[in-house]
Amino acid sequence: MQSLTDRFLLQPPSQITYRLNLLLAAWPSVLLSHLSVSLLLVVALWGRFPTSWVLGWFGSVVAICGMRLLIYRYLKLRPLSHEPHGVPRAQDEGMAARKRHWAWLLMLGQFAQALPMPLAIGIFSDPAQPVIMFLIVSFTALVLAGGMFTSAQWIPGFAAIAAPTVGITLVSLFVLDIQEQAILIGQSLLMLGFAVTIVRKQSGMVGRLLDLQLEKDRLVDSLQVEKSTAIAAREAAEEAGQSKSRFFAAASHDLRQPLHALTLLVGQLRNEARPATQAPLVEQVSASAASLSALFDDLLSLSQLDRGDLSVKPRPVRLGVLLNKLAAQMRPLAQQRGLRLRVHARALTVHADPLILTRVLSNLLANALVYTRQGGVLMGMRLRGEAVRIEVWDTGIGIAPQEQGRVFEEFYQLHNPERDQAKGLGIGLATVRRLTDACAWPLGLRSRPGQGSCFFVTVPLAHAPPVEEPAAPQAFGGSDEPGVLYGLRVLVVDDQKSICNAMLSVLGQWGCDARAATTPAEALRHARPRQDGDTSSHDSEGDWQPELIISDLWLTAGASGLDLVLQLRGLLGRALPALLVSGDTSAHALQLAAHHQLALLHKPVPPDVLRDKLHEMLVD
Numbered sequence: 001m002q003s004l005t006d007r008f009l010l011q012p013p014s015q016i017t018y019r020l021n022l023l024l025a026a027w028p029s030v031l032l033s034h035l036s037v038s039l040l041l042v043v044a045l046w047g048r049f050p051t052s053w054v055l056g057w058f059g060s061v062v063a064i065c066g067m068r069l070l071i072y073r074y075l076k077l078r079p080l081s082h083e084p085h086g087v088p089r090a091q092d093e094g095m096a097a098r099k100r101h102w103a104w105l106l107m108l109g110q111f112a113q114a115l116p117m118p119l120a121i122g123i124f125s126d127p128a129q130p131v132i133m134f135l136i137v138s139f140t141a142l143v144l145a146g147g148m149f150t151s152a153q154w155i156p157g158f159a160a161i162a163a164p165t166v167g168i169t170l171v172s173l174f175v176l177d178i179q180e181q182a183i184l185i186g187q188s189l190l191m192l193g194f195a196v197t198i199v200r201k202q203s204g205m206v207g208r209l210l211d212l213q214l215e216k217d218r219l220v221d222s223l224q225v226e227k228s229t230a231i232a233a234r235e236a237a238e239e240a241g242q243s244k245s246r247f248f249a250a251a252s253h254d255l256r257q258p259l260h261a262l263t264l265l266v267g268q269l270r271n272e273a274r275p276a277t278q279a280p281l282v283e284q285v286s287a288s289a290a291s292l293s294a295l296f297d298d299l300l301s302l303s304q305l306d307r308g309d310l311s312v313k314p315r316p317v318r319l320g321v322l323l324n325k326l327a328a329q330m331r332p333l334a335q336q337r338g339l340r341l342r343v344h345a346r347a348l349t350v351h352a353d354p355l356i357l358t359r360v361l362s363n364l365l366a367n368a369l370v371y372t373r374q375g376g377v378l379m380g381m382r383l384r385g386e387a388v389r390i391e392v393w394d395t396g397i398g399i400a401p402q403e404q405g406r407v408f409e410e411f412y413q414l415h416n417p418e419r420d421q422a423k424g425l426g427i428g429l430a431t432v433r434r435l436t437d438a439c440a441w442p443l444g445l446r447s448r449p450g451q452g453s454c455f456f457v458t459v460p461l462a463h464a465p466p467v468e469e470p471a472a473p474q475a476f477g478g479s480d481e482p483g484v485l486y487g488l489r490v491l492v493v494d495d496q497k498s499i500c501n502a503m504l505s506v507l508g509q510w511g512c513d514a515r516a517a518t519t520p521a522e523a524l525r526h527a528r529p530r531q532d533g534d535t536s537s538h539d540s541e542g543d544w545q546p547e548l549i550i551s552d553l554w555l556t557a558g559a560s561g562l563d564l565v566l567q568l569r570g571l572l573g574r575a576l577p578a579l580l581v582s583g584d585t586s587a588h589a590l591q592l593a594a595h596h597q598l599a600l601l602h603k604p605v606p607p608d609v610l611r612d613k614l615h616e617m618l619v620d
């Protein structure tokens with residue numbers, strides 16, 4: 001029985017939700033029009049029939065309108081939502097029951113709406129007043145016409161109006177013995193036939209429109225699913241990228257600690273007297289440590305760019321001067337490989353971050369020199385409107401068209417299946433891509449296999465003169481020069497015992513009086529003046545107080561080398577020179593050091609860089 005009912009009420013299944021909602025949406029206007037037509041009929045009947053009859057009939061109209069209003073509010077509070085396409089519902093039976101509930105309530109409201117007008121024919125029939133009969137039948141036709149236009153989207157809803165309207169009208173006309181009976185019956189049948197024809201056409205039109213709506217909704221749902229999938233994929237890719245960046249940062253920080261100690265010890269070993277037979281071995285160890293340090297720097301650069309830690313500070317830069325400096329730095333490598341390195345520079349000024357531009361061009365030059373076996377490399381520039389295109393040409397092996405889009409990917413290398421480190425690690429061009437993207441500099445490539453390649457980057461011209469940079473401080477001399485470091489009391493603080501030992505060894509070689517501590521408490525004991533009766537001093541010759549501090553930025557148990565420096569300054573009552581050394585290369589670490597005007601070096605620190613930095617701090 002229920003399936004038969006559903007076949008009548010809930011057809012077509014794919015459109016029934018839309019059709020029921022369309023019918024309900026038309027109810028407020030139908031209620032107003034029904035009340036208006038009823039009031040007009042009351043005016044026509046007033047004084048012609050007993051007042052109690054007229055008021056009683058109009059009261060029934062108001063009651064039916066009130067009932068329909070209650071049904072309308074009830075259904076609005078229990079909306080019938082559209083089912084998403086392609087998404088299975090866990091409560092299919094519950095949705096079918098709700099549709100069935102909606103359909104029966106709408107049928108009840110439609111049926112009740114149709115009752116008052118045809119009943120008025122029997123109540124107010126008077127053969128002596130044929131005009132009233134025609135008026136009532138005409139108003140009944142209006143009710144049917146209203147149902148025809150507002151209920152055509154759902155055939156059962158129209159049937160609930162048409163059946164009582166026409167049925168009661170025909171019965172009343174058959175029962176009444178009036179002269180115009182045949183005319184009124186014919187008028188009613190004609191009205192019914194016309195209404196059925198119109199409703200069928202309108203229902204078909206509504207069906208086609210709903211099919212288009214359903215197709216549109218299906219496409220929208222499909223797009224939403226694809227969008228959600230794309231968003232999820234993007235978020236997964238971003239999370240993977242962030243995880244990779246966190247891994248690189250953590251690995252870089254942890255591995256820089258032993259590498260820092262190794263770099264210091266190798267530097268010390270190179271400066272010590274040793275047999276000539278050990279020199280090649282020491283140089284090989286030094287080269288390996290430098291290669292490992294360069295690898296960490298490249299990986300760190302990618303990690304910082306992925307995290308968005310890059311700070312771009314553009315200013316006017318003399319491009320010709322910069323290119324000539326780069327060529328001077330790269331010329332020994334070119335000569336070692338038997339290549340010519342030429343520069344065609346012009347006196348142009350660009351608006352760029354000089355450090356980033358130097359990094360980009362040096363990577364492009366290094367890449368050209370590595371993949372060129374014979375011939376040479378040319379670096380030049382071309383004016384392009386309000387910009388300069390800097391080009392790096394080589395006569396190397398070239399790049400096939402299908403490979404040109406991939407050379408900017410991380411760790412992707414051509415013609416290096418054996419992963420020869422002499423050809424790099426496949427990070428240089430990936431770094432170039434990220435740096436140029438961060439600066440919004442167009443990057444391009446033209447190449448032919450076997451004939452060479454041309455990489456180019458376009459940088460905007462500057463409209464202001466360049467700011468002259470101060471001369472770089474002169475590097476400190478060799479280890480045999482006493483200088484300002486001889487006899488200097490230095491306190492080294494690092495939670496790695498191996499780094500403390502390496503630093504003490506290097507500083508001792510320079511003539512420093514150095515002490516080491518692995519915790520803040522131990523550092524404070526070294527620096528605290530000895531009190532009378534205190535026999536715990538580490539210095540038997542009197543109070544030992546540091547003149548300079550070299551501290552790791554992050555110590556054990558969450559302690560900070562920065563806080564320790566401030567604490568030691570307060571304890572000693574003077575602005576003690578301090579140098580922070582850390583494997584943390586994040587922007588946060590740089591900001592902390594800059595805020596307190598402290599120098600910060602990143603591990604690993606070669607001995608000559610450390611010595612020059614200490615000399616610069618003490619001279620200043």
